[in-house]
Amino acid sequence: MFWKWIKNKWASIGAEGRAKGLAEGRAKGCAKNLDAPIAGLRMRRPYRAAYWAAVGAVWLVMATGVFVLYLAHDLPDLENLPPPGAADRIEVRAENGSLLATYGAIYGEWLDFQEIPPLMIKAIVSVEDRRFYSHIGIDPRAIGRAFFANVSAGGIREGASTITQQLAKNIFLSPDRTFKRKAQEVLLSLWLEGKFTKNELLTIYLNRVYFGSGTYGIDGASRKFFGHSARSLSLGEAALLTGLVKAPSAYAPTRSLERAYTRMGEVLGIMIREGVVTKEAGLRAGADLPAISARALGQDNRYFADWVVERLAELVPRHASALIVYTSLDRQAQDAAERALKNTLRQSGPAANAGQGALVAMASDGSVKAMVGGVSYGLSQFNRAVKARRQPGSAFKVIVYLAGLEAGLTPETIIIDQPVTINGWTPRNYSGEYKGAMSLMDAFAGSVNSVAVRVSERAGRGRVVEVAARLGIKSRMRPHPSIALGSSEVTPLELTAAYAAIGNGGYRVTPHAILEVRSGSGELIYRRIPTPAVRVISEENSATLAAMMSAVIRRGTGRAAAIDRPAAGKTGTSQDFRDAWFLGFTNDLVAGVWVGNDDNTPMRSVTGGGLPARIWADFMIAAHAGKPPRPLLFDAFGDPAAGDPAAGDEEERGLWDRLFGGKR
Numbered sequence: 001m002f003w004k005w006i007k008n009k010w011a012s013i014g015a016e017g018r019a020k021g022l023a024e025g026r027a028k029g030c031a032k033n034l035d036a037p038i039a040g041l042r043m044r045r046p047y048r049a050a051y052w053a054a055v056g057a058v059w060l061v062m063a064t065g066v067f068v069l070y071l072a073h074d075l076p077d078l079e080n081l082p083p084p085g086a087a088d089r090i091e092v093r094a095e096n097g098s099l100l101a102t103y104g105a106i107y108g109e110w111l112d113f114q115e116i117p118p119l120m121i122k123a124i125v126s127v128e129d130r131r132f133y134s135h136i137g138i139d140p141r142a143i144g145r146a147f148f149a150n151v152s153a154g155g156i157r158e159g160a161s162t163i164t165q166q167l168a169k170n171i172f173l174s175p176d177r178t179f180k181r182k183a184q185e186v187l188l189s190l191w192l193e194g195k196f197t198k199n200e201l202l203t204i205y206l207n208r209v210y211f212g213s214g215t216y217g218i219d220g221a222s223r224k225f226f227g228h229s230a231r232s233l234s235l236g237e238a239a240l241l242t243g244l245v246k247a248p249s250a251y252a253p254t255r256s257l258e259r260a261y262t263r264m265g266e267v268l269g270i271m272i273r274e275g276v277v278t279k280e281a282g283l284r285a286g287a288d289l290p291a292i293s294a295r296a297l298g299q300d301n302r303y304f305a306d307w308v309v310e311r312l313a314e315l316v317p318r319h320a321s322a323l324i325v326y327t328s329l330d331r332q333a334q335d336a337a338e339r340a341l342k343n344t345l346r347q348s349g350p351a352a353n354a355g356q357g358a359l360v361a362m363a364s365d366g367s368v369k370a371m372v373g374g375v376s377y378g379l380s381q382f383n384r385a386v387k388a389r390r391q392p393g394s395a396f397k398v399i400v401y402l403a404g405l406e407a408g409l410t411p412e413t414i415i416i417d418q419p420v421t422i423n424g425w426t427p428r429n430y431s432g433e434y435k436g437a438m439s440l441m442d443a444f445a446g447s448v449n450s451v452a453v454r455v456s457e458r459a460g461r462g463r464v465v466e467v468a469a470r471l472g473i474k475s476r477m478r479p480h481p482s483i484a485l486g487s488s489e490v491t492p493l494e495l496t497a498a499y500a501a502i503g504n505g506g507y508r509v510t511p512h513a514i515l516e517v518r519s520g521s522g523e524l525i526y527r528r529i530p531t532p533a534v535r536v537i538s539e540e541n542s543a544t545l546a547a548m549m550s551a552v553i554r555r556g557t558g559r560a561a562a563i564d565r566p567a568a569g570k571t572g573t574s575q576d577f578r579d580a581w582f583l584g585f586t587n588d589l590v591a592g593v594w595v596g597n598d599d600n601t602p603m604r605s606v607t608g609g610g611l612p613a614r615i616w617a618d619f620m621i622a623a624h625a626g627k628p629p630r631p632l633l634f635d636a637f638g639d640p641a642a643g644d645p646a647a648g649d650e651e652e653r654g655l656w657d658r659l660f661g662g663k664r
Contacts, residue, residue, distance in 0.1 A: 089322035089520070090312070092305040094329045095369075101305035104322070108219025108230065113203045117233045120218060121202060122276040123242040127267050129163040130274060133198050136190065164189045166245075167205045211241060212248030212255070225253055227293040235277065236285040239267040253292045255381065261289055300338045303373035303383045304329055308513050315514060315526050322520035327513045328367035333589070336622035337361060337370040344615045345375055345595070354580075354595050354603045354611060358384035358492050359619060361591035364504035364633065365530075366497060368513045369589065370623070382598075389475060389489035390594060394447045394557075395572025395581040395608065396468075396486030398545065399498065401444055401452070403459040403467045405541045411441040411548055415451050422481040427453055430573070430607075444548045445556030447571060449485055456484035470536045471498035472509060486572060496583055496592035502545050503568070503585035505633050506537030546632055549584065558582060560613035563620050565629035571608030578602050582612035587630040589623060591616060 089104030125132050161169065168188035192201060211221035221241055222230035233241070243263035244251050253260040265286050272282040308327055316323065337359045345357055361370040373383030382388075401409075417435045419426060429449050443451035456464055461479035468477050473495070477488045493511055500509040510531075517526040537545075549568035552558040557571040561582055569584020578600055583592040593612040596603065 090309060091322070091324045092308050093324065093326050094331050094334075095327065095515075096331060097326070098331060100301050100327070100329065101299075102214075103305075103309055104214050106213075106215045106220050106224055108217055108221070108223050110207050110217070111203075111219055111230060113199045115231055116203070116206060116218065117231065117238060119235050119277075120206070120230070120233055120238040120241070123238045123267060123271060124163070124202070124206065124245070126271050126274045126276050127242050128166065128245060132163050132202075135162060135164075136193055162189065163205055164192050164201055166209070167201060168192060209245060210248050211244045212252030225292055226290060234285070234290065235281060236264065236268075236288055237290045239271065239285060240264040240290055243267045254378075257292065260292075264289075300342075300372055300374075300377045301329070301334055302377045302381070303385065304334070304368070304371040304513070306381065307371065307383060307386050311512075311514060312517070316517055323525070324518045324520065325514055326516040326518075328363070328369060328515055329371075329513065330369040330623075332625070333361055333370040333619075333623040334372075336619050336625075337372045340615045340619035340622065341372050341593075342375055344611055344618065348611060349375075352604050352606045352611060353597070353601070354606055355597045356384060357593065357595045357611075357615065358388065359591065359593050359615065360385040360492050360496050361589055361619070361623065362496060362500055362509070362511060363588070364500055364509070364585075364590065366500060366509040366511045367515075368511055370591075370619075380598075384594065384598075385492045387491065388594070389491055390579045390596060391488070391574035392486040392490050392495055392581055393572035393574040393579060393608065394449075394452070394486060395495065395570050395583055396488070396490075397444065397447065397452045397484070397572075398502065398549065398570050398583075399468050399471065399473075400456050400459070400464055400484050401440070401548065402502075402537065402541060402545055403464045404440070404455040405544060406467070406538075407459040407463065409440055409455065409458070411439060411444075411544060413440045414438065415440060415443060415454050417443065417448050417450050420450050420453055422453065422457065425481050427482070427485060441548055441551060445551040447552075447557045453481060453484045457481070468498070470508075471501050473498055486574065492581075492592045492594045495581075496590055499570075499583045499585060499592065500590040501536055502542050502549070503590050503633060506535050506539055506542035507533045508536045550632070553584070557607070557609040558584070558613055560609055561617045561620075563617050563624075565624065566632050567620070568632060569613075569616070571613065573607040576602040577604070577606050580606045580610065580612050581608045582616045584616060585632075586620065586624065587633055588627060589620065591619060591623075593619075 089102070091102050092100045094100050129135075196204070207217045207219075209218075210216055211218070211225075213224060215221045215224050218230040218233075218241060221244070222228060222233060222237065225240075226233075226237055240253070240260060240263075243260070243266065246263070249255065251260050251263045268277070268282040268286050271277045272279050277285075304327075308325060312323070312325060341357050341359050345354060349355060356374055357372075358374065359370065359372045360368065362368045371383075371385050373385045373387075374380050414437050417429070417438050419428070419434065427449050430447070434450065435448075438448070438451065440451070440455070442448075461481070461483055464483055465477040465479050473490060475488065475490045475494065477483060480487060497509045497511050501507060512528065514526070515528050516524070518524055546568045549570055550566070552570055553561050553567055558569050561567070561569055561584060563586075565586055567584055567586050569582060572581035572583070573579070579594065579596045580603065581592070581594050583590075585591070593616045595606060595611050595615070
């Protein structure tokens with residue numbers, strides 16, 4: 001009807017104009033007035049402009065309506081929003097079901113506007129949106145300023161989102177960087193401004209915004225980072241929390257205290273510049289750094305829990321509910337590992353210039369029982385047990401000698417200990433001395449470098465690389481002559497798994513920790529199914545190598561690792577004392593220890609037979625407490641329990657004694 005009325009109106013206007021022009025022409029009798037109908041039409045051109053303006057306006061209204069409907073059709077239910085991050089909650093539990101760590105959303109109390117400290121309000125408005133109380137949800141001045149700043153910088157250097165837009169983006173929308181999402185953000189911002197007062201918007205924002213480390217809302221963040229309610233935030237604490245909003249993952253104090261404090265100083269500087277605090281108050285707050293709760297920094301078992309959560313993504317890529325992850329971690333072994341590493345490095349580390357260490361322990365099937373990735377998770381979350389690639393030194397000789405055994409050498413094979421040069425490279429023994437003819441057994445126990453190089457060359461460096469890969473070493477191995485002395489870098493986790501393959505009688509080991517995953521309601525999502533055992537070392541060679549490793553502890557370089565039960569192991573020291581290792585096993589447990597410095601600086605004459613061996617022994621004794629001593633798993637002369645007539649006598653004797661007839 002509207003369009004028909006417009007058309008009729010236009011026709012009537014044209015008819016009236018033509019009639020008037022003809023009447024005027026007849027009345028005056030002038031030929032020139034024959035053009036009067038046209039003149040009548042020309043006089044009414046404003047009507048034509050009004051017509052097309054009306055048409056354009058109608059189409060614009062219709063297009064705008066369609067666009068708004070398109071944006072709104074998949075917006076969330078703004079009246080019934082779920083708690084942010086609820087589906088991301090993950091509980092990691094030990095073998096006995098006890099809770100190790102929780103990941104995901106952490107909330108405190110909902111605080112009304114009157115309960116939020118004014119300093120927090122001033123800090124967040126000053127830093128995030130200083131015209132918050134005057135704009136309508138979007139800030140044209142900020143948009144213009146950011147536009148010119150970004151054009152001048154040649155890239156994105158400054159943002160212009162208001163607190164209202166952040167509320168719409170971070171809480172109601174996905175983080176996708178698309179035009180549709182940005183348009184929805186503006187639409188929601190206008191809706192929020194119309195529905196809530198400014199103080200109500202700030203209340204919602206501060207109670208739901210993300211502060212890092214899985215923490216939502218100022219009360220949850222205050223309780224996690226400072227150990228108290230947000231009702232009593234100090235100026236420094238308010239500034240620190242405000243600084244986290246910009247980039248929670250980068251500035252969270254649980255990630256980097258230095259970055260968190262630096263950002264806090266920047267926030268205080270802005271507050272001083274905006275005049276919300278005096279210069280003296282800001283400087284005092286900056287000098288009195290807020291203490292971060294020790295609980296927030298995390299216990300050392302978080303090294304293990306973090307590794308589990310990283311592996312979880314491979315097994316359960318997506319989940320729509322909270323998850324409970326049951327692992328293989330043994331609380332007794334974990335506590336023993338943390339104590340052994342910390343106590344030894346605290347007492348002896350400074351004098352030896354040994355600042356860091358790592359320990360990983362597993363059962364013979366590869367199930368991880370303990371993991372410590374550094375001396376303090378709170379100070380550094382980098383997991384050295386899993387991610388640090390360091391030179392193993394002589395600890396790699398286990399693989400070199402295994403290649404030699406597979407090439408036909410035996411513990412009784414005689415090799416000359418004397419200087420050796422290969423392609424211009426001349427290694428030397430640690431002692432600087434050479435003993436001449438000696439057995440492979442004695443050379444291994446004494447960790448003689450020249451003999452190890454000769455074994456590697458006789459077996460073939462290619463065979464050494466192949467044996468390492470067969471035992472699960474995934475790090476790149478270079479077939480340089482120095483491979484015999486452990487020049488190729490490995491992680492403690494993969495080298496410990498290689499030792500486990502020797503300790504369990506020759507079967508490949510894949511380190512693992514996740515046994516079962518259930519939803520928050522108890523639904524089974526994943527359960528580990530044991531894989532068939534794959535032999536990678538012959539039973540004879542694994543038993544022979546275990547006997548040689550026992551000699552290392554009994555009379556070789558690893559005497560400091562002697563414990564209250566049969567054990568086998570190997571020391572390792574890299575060039576200039578940059579890395580020191582001890583790895584070994586009993587019938588029940590395989591463990592590897594690394595000691596060194598993150599910046600790769602040399603220690604003061606620390607060898608694998610020193611601090612690492614002592615840490616290993618302390619850990620093993622405590623981890624085995626309450627378990628009876630048992631002989632090592634495999635005996636080249638058979639299993640006593642399988643009908644060996646001397647089983648009754650042999651059961652109390654170690655592998656070394658049974659193999660070589662000595663007495664304990």
